[in-house]
Amino acid sequence: SQQGEEDPQALSIQEGENATMNCSYKTSINNLQWYRQNSGRGLVHLILIRSNEREKHSGRLRVTLDTSKKSSSLLITASRAADTASYFCATGGGFAGSQGNLIFGKGTKLSVKP
């Protein structure tokens, strides 16, 4: 079974706009990760935020984490057509996420129109 949900399920924006995707999860975590998947490159790790962090930046990506609400958001600024992909959040399996396997949400399908 999947850990949680991303929303929206699908998002369509114009190049240059910002895209925000949200993720909710169910159990306690050590960290939360975001991955991107497109047909060309498979599933690629984007960013990891630890449970004691509230915000993290990497290039055009900004991730927030609210452990009290069990939710995270991924913001992509100044989007490009190449950002078109599905985005998944993932948390750790096992007790408090310590096991190692990842539990993924259903993903947000982002389409960036040139």
Add this chain to the structure above:
Amino acid sequence: GAGVSQSPRYKVAKRGQDVALRCDPISGHVSLFWYQQALGQGPEFLTYFQNEAQLDKSGLPSDRFFAERPEGSVSTLKIQRTQQEDSAVYLCASTFSRGNNEQFFGPGTRLTVL
């Protein structure tokens, strides 16, 4: 510096056939994971190896699924007597150490059972 490789990339099987899917993890990576991804869904955990030891196989959907990693490197996922519901993309991922860290994914094997 090769990443995770999987073969074959595509496999078409007739219902009832046995299939074997191969994963070559990144050299030196201790942990290896198999996931199943149905169309439009996020990946779901199947099984986990640390070196040659299969530490968790709780995600394998039935006893028709079997995985091995005899020398702690290459892994094979075998599905016996394939059924139509086995049609999915099978993803392999590896990490350097145990624990809930960034995972490096292969391109996947798309299995279609007719």
